[in-house]
Amino acid sequence: MADIDTVLAIDLGGTNFRVGLVDQNGRLLAKDRQPTRIEEGPQVILQRIIDSAQRLREGAAPLRVGVASPGPLDPFEGVMLMAPNMPGWHNVRIRDILEGALGLPCVVDNDANLAGLGEQRYGAGAHAGPGGGRVRNLVYFTVSTGIGGGAICDDRLVRGSRGFATEFGYFILDMDGSTEHAGVPGNLEGMCAGPAIARYAQQRALTGRATKMMEMVGGVAGQITAKTVSEAAAAGDGLALEIVRRTGRILGYGVINAIHAFDPEIVVLGGSVTLMGDLLFDPLRETVRRYALEPYRETPIQRAALGDDAGLVGAAALAWAS
Amino acid sequence: MADIDTVLAIDLGGTNFRVGLVDQNGRLLAKDRQPTRIEEGPQVILQRIIDSAQRLREGAAPLRVGVASPGPLDPFEGVMLMAPNMPGWHNVRIRDILEGALGLPCVVDNDANLAGLGEQRYGAGAHAGPGGGRVRNLVYFTVSTGIGGGAICDDRLVRGSRGFATEFGYFILDMDGSTEHAGVPGNLEGMCAGPAIARYAQQRALTGRATKMMEMVGGVAGQITAKTVSEAAAAGDGLALEIVRRTGRILGYGVINAIHAFDPEIVVLGGSVTLMGDLLFDPLRETVRRYALEPYRETPIQRAALGDDAGLVGAAALAWAS
Numbered sequence: 001m002a003d004i005d006t007v008l009a010i011d012l013g014g015t016n017f018r019v020g021l022v023d024q025n026g027r028l029l030a031k032d033r034q035p036t037r038i039e040e041g042p043q044v045i046l047q048r049i050i051d052s053a054q055r056l057r058e059g060a061a062p063l064r065v066g067v068a069s070p071g072p073l074d075p076f077e078g079v080m081l082m083a084p085n086m087p088g089w090h091n092v093r094i095r096d097i098l099e100g101a102l103g104l105p106c107v108v109d110n111d112a113n114l115a116g117l118g119e120q121r122y123g124a125g126a127h128a129g130p131g132g133g134r135v136r137n138l139v140y141f142t143v144s145t146g147i148g149g150g151a152i153c154d155d156r157l158v159r160g161s162r163g164f165a166t167e168f169g170y171f172i173l174d175m176d177g178s179t180e181h182a183g184v185p186g187n188l189e190g191m192c193a194g195p196a197i198a199r200y201a202q203q204r205a206l207t208g209r210a211t212k213m214m215e216m217v218g219g220v221a222g223q224i225t226a227k228t229v230s231e232a233a234a235a236g237d238g239l240a241l242e243i244v245r246r247t248g249r250i251l252g253y254g255v256i257n258a259i260h261a262f263d264p265e266i267v268v269l270g271g272s273v274t275l276m277g278d279l280l281f282d283p284l285r286e287t288v289r290r291y292a293l294e295p296y297r298e299t300p301i302q303r304a305a306l307g308d309d310a311g312l313v314g315a316a317a318l319a320w321a322s
Numbered sequence: 323m324a325d326i327d328t329v330l331a332i333d334l335g336g337t338n339f340r341v342g343l344v345d346q347n348g349r350l351l352a353k354d355r356q357p358t359r360i361e362e363g364p365q366v367i368l369q370r371i372i373d374s375a376q377r378l379r380e381g382a383a384p385l386r387v388g389v390a391s392p393g394p395l396d397p398f399e400g401v402m403l404m405a406p407n408m409p410g411w412h413n414v415r416i417r418d419i420l421e422g423a424l425g426l427p428c429v430v431d432n433d434a435n436l437a438g439l440g441e442q443r444y445g446a447g448a449h450a451g452p453g454g455g456r457v458r459n460l461v462y463f464t465v466s467t468g469i470g471g472g473a474i475c476d477d478r479l480v481r482g483s484r485g486f487a488t489e490f491g492y493f494i495l496d497m498d499g500s501t502e503h504a505g506v507p508g509n510l511e512g513m514c515a516g517p518a519i520a521r522y523a524q525q526r527a528l529t530g531r532a533t534k535m536m537e538m539v540g541g542v543a544g545q546i547t548a549k550t551v552s553e554a555a556a557a558g559d560g561l562a563l564e565i566v567r568r569t570g571r572i573l574g575y576g577v578i579n580a581i582h583a584f585d586p587e588i589v590v591l592g593g594s595v596t597l598m599g600d601l602l603f604d605p606l607r608e609t610v611r612r613y614a615l616e617p618y619r620e621t622p623i624q625r626a627a628l629g630d631d632a633g634l635v636g637a638a639a640l641a642w643a644s
Contacts, residue, residue, distance in 0.1 A: 072617065137483040151583075153480050153487070160475070160585025161459040162617070167582040170615050175495045175508075175575045184578070185613055186497075253497045256506070260489045261473075261583050263482025291507055293492050295394065295484075 004029075007319035008053050008065045008104070011111065011311035012094075014038060014085045017045070018309070019052040021060055022316035026122030028309065030056050041088045050101045057102075064105045065098055066319030068311035071110035071148075075163040078108035107322045109157070111311045113166065115270060115304070116140030116150025117157050117321070118314030123305035124268045125152075135265040139258045140304075141168055143251065144271035147189040151262050157318070158262075169193065171257050173250065188254040192247050194226035194273055201229045201243050211239040230276045241279065248280045252287025259288070259296045270304025277303075326351075329641035330375050330387045330426070333433065333633035334416075336360060336407040339367070340631070341374040343382055344638035348444030350631065352378050363410045372423045379424075386427045387420055388641030390633035393432035393470075397485040400430035429644045431479070433633045435488065437592060437626070438462030438472025439479050439643070440636030445627035446590045447474075457587040461580045462626075463490055465573065466593035469511040473584050479640070480584075491515065495575045510576040514569050516548035516595055523551045523565050533561040552598045563601065570602045574609025581610070581618045592626025599625075 004023055011018040014036060021030040032052045036045060053065070070083045078095020098106045109117075116138060119125055125135040140150040147169030151158040158165050169189035170182065177186025181196070190196055205213055205221045212232045217223035232240035255267055274280065281301065289297050306313050326345055333340040336358060343352040354374045358367060375387070392405045400417020420428045431439075438460060441447055447457040462472040469491030473480040480487050491511035492504065499508025503518070512518055527535055527543045534554045539545035554562035577589055596602065603623065611619045628635050 135483070153475060153482070154478070156476070156478075158475050158480075158584070161457070161587040162585055164617055165475075165583065165585040167585075167615065170582045171579050172575050172613070173494055173497045175572065179613065182615060183613065184615055185575070250497065253494050253507070257493050257579060258583070260492045261487065261580070262480070263484055263487040263489075265483040291494070291501065291505065293489065293504060293506055295486055 004060075006060050006062045007316050008057060008062045008102070009312045009316035009319065010049055010053065010065065010067045010098075011315055012036070012049070012067065012069045013111070013311070014070065014083070017049055018312045019049060019056055020312045020316065021056050021062060022313065024320060026118070026313050026316060028312070029060075031312070032056060038086045042092045046094070046097055050098065053102060062104060064107065064319040064322060065102055066114075066315035066317070066322075067094055067098065067106065067108040068111040068114040068315040069094060069108055071112075073108065073110045073163060075109040075159055078106060105322070107318050109159070109163070109318055110148070111314075112140065112142045112148030113150040113157055113159070114314030114318055115142055115306070115310035116152060116166075116268070116314070117317045118306050118310050119268045119270070119304055120152045121317040121320075122313050123310065124302045125266055128266050128300070137262065137264040139255075139262050139264040139267045141251070141255065141258070141267070141269045142271035143192060143269060143273040145194050147193050149258065151258070151264070153262060157321075168254060168258055171254050173253050173257070188250065191250050192254070192273070197226040197229055197243065197247055197273065198224055201240070204239055204243065209239055212237040213240055226273060233276065233279050244276055244279045245283045247273070248283030249287050251280070252284040253291070255284065255288055255301065256292045256296075259292055259299050263296070264299065267299055267301045268304050269301070270306070270310055274303055326382075328382050328384045329638050330379060330384045330424070331634045331638035331641065332371055332375065332387065332420075333390045333637055334358070334371070334392070335433070335633070336392065336405070339371055340634045341371060341378055342634045342638065343378050343384060344635065346642060348440070348635050348638060350634070351382075353634070354378060360408045364414045368416070368419055372420070375424060384426060386429065386641040386644060387424055388436075388637035388639070388644070389416055389420065389428065389430040390433040390436040390637040391416060391430055393434075395430065395432045395485060397431040397481055400428060427644070429640050431481070431485070431640055432470070433636075434462065434464050434470030435472040435479055435481070436636030436640055437464055437628070437632035438474060438590070438636070439639045440628050440632050441590045441592070441626055442474045443639040443642075444635050445632065446624045447588055450588050450622070459584065459586040461577075461584050461586040461589045463573070463577065463580070463589070463591045464593035465514060465591060465595040467516050469515050471580065473580070473586070475584060479643075490576060490580055493576050493579050495572065495579070510572065513572050514576070514595070519548040519551055519565065519569055519595065520546055523562070526561060526565065531561055534559040535562055548595060555598065555601050566598055566601045567605045569595070570605030571609050573602070574606045575613070577606065577610055577623065578614045578618075581614055581621050585618070586621065589621055589623045590626050591623070592628070592632055596625055
């Protein structure tokens with residue numbers, strides 16, 4: 001493989017990390033996945049990542065390393081400032097550590113930004129531009145335990161002054177709403193991320209309306225998760241369907257705010273909540289068609305194409321773009 | 323002046339147009355202002371602009387022409403698609419017409435975008451960056467008859483796929499609110515632009531609470547304008563002060579959405595409504611400090627520095643950046 005140009009890509013997640021060898025077309029030539037085991041702490045985990053990268057690069061000559069990391073993160077210095085779900089990861093100088101160990105230039109950005117970049121370069125946006133080329137402007141939402149975002153403007157990743165841009169999860173959509181979630185009134189994440197969907201479903205299930213969801217959790221409303229809602233909706237449960245439609249509608253308002261801000265050629269949504277599929281995307285698209293300003297209404301809205309490899313492929317895209 | 327590098331700048335407004343000769347530091351070396359007289363139509367008006375530019379360029383050797391125009395606009399082709407307040411301006415190829423007449427390369431963008439660019443290069447952002455240089459990331463709001471926006475990311479103007487980006491006036495802030503304004507639920511412009519402030523003040527004045535505003539308009543509530551509110555608030559009128567504070571608070575929510583999207587070093591607000599000054603900016607800043615996500619709370623929020631010349635200076639900035 002030494003005759004093909006490649007980069008090393010690393011996706012550092014709270015559950016698993018992934019390491020890949022990726023060519024200029026975003027193809028994964030080799031890949032390794034391991035449980036992160038966050039209890040081991042940054043030093044041990046980074047060493048396992050380095051060992052994995054050393055094995056994958058054998059026989060190849062990767063040019064650079066790209067890393068997708070949970071945020072908040074300083075992408076200019078490659079430092080993970082903290083990771084809410086990974087205790088001990090505080091001011092970890094990921095870039096310097098990997099450059100030292102691997103002897104290659106290293107670039108780091110947050111996973112939502114890079115999933116967006118991956119979708120633009122190699123996923124849903126790769127052939128959606130004029131002449132079948134890639135789009136130059138794309139907005140990305142990831143909707144799972146939290147809601148993150150990414151934007152590519154004129155073919156460049158939007159980072160902001162400190163790398164904290166495109167936090168679409170904190171769009172205020174209901175200014176007189178609750179500040180319970182993160183202190184930001186009526187924000188998108190507080191209404192549409194997985195835990196918010198679960199909490200809302202639990203409340204609704206307790207009001208007494210018959211729902212399959214209660215059977216699925218043995219009558220204990222507090223056990224209802226976003227996955228319960230998704231499965232019950234797929235099985236035709238009325239209340240679950242109503243909750244999924246509501247989620248799609250509110251996500252639609254968030255998407256409208258991002259469209260009005262970035263005027264993208266395409267909007268892409270990924271993350272576990274989007275596995276709800278058309279049950280979620282239909283009301284979402286309907287909301288945009290109905291309530292966006294006229295010239296933005298027909299903006300295509302699509303499911304992410306890269307699935308679980310989005311972060312990894314995005315990290316490779318960043319390495320290629322550097 | 324032929325020994326100094328200059329550009330020609332044109333600001334095409336519904337009331338007046340301005341033409342200027344501008345150096346690399348954003349200084350206006352010469353300037354002409356004329357009433358637009360929209361009833362004369364595009365051909366006559368553009369000819370008057372060309373004549374003015376020809377006079378201003380005498381003895382100088384400008385390199386390029388920059389034009390700030392009302393939108394919607396195609397900045398890539400320099401075509402004004404339509405101008406809601408200027409009848410007859412429909413698909414006017416401003417760039418081609420001016421290039422033909424002046425024999426210079428011409429660039430066009432919308433006035434809010436360019437006011438933002440002007441503030442970044444030569445106004446509030448010019449010395450607010452590290453080491454006293456310009457900031458590289460700035461968000462701009464103009465608040466007057468409508469609300470427009472502009473954003474500079476990593477030193478480049480954000481345009482979006484068609485030049486329709488940064489329409490902050492249509493941020494949804496109250497998703498279950500009225501769709502009366504432009505069909506977009508509870509949007510910023512429908513609550514905080516001049517006409518919205520006037521409408522709200524008229525409603526409140528009619529509820530019977532004593533207010534100077536009613537005296538100022540001879541008892542005819544329908545005559546209250548945003549200027550009435552501003553003047554009454556400055557004179558200490560309780561109801562007017564309450565309305566200005568409410569406007570500042572809602573503008574603050576819109577600013578939060580833009581900050582979360584762009585992570586700028588500074589937010590700048592201009593336009594006639596911002597003449598309300600600290601009465602408006604105090605509650606606005608207070609809202610951002612209280613309700614933005616923690617790392618964004620201290621983002622500086624400032625009045626525009628360029629005043630009525632913002633569009634003109636911004637047009638020059640665009641010409642210099644091209």
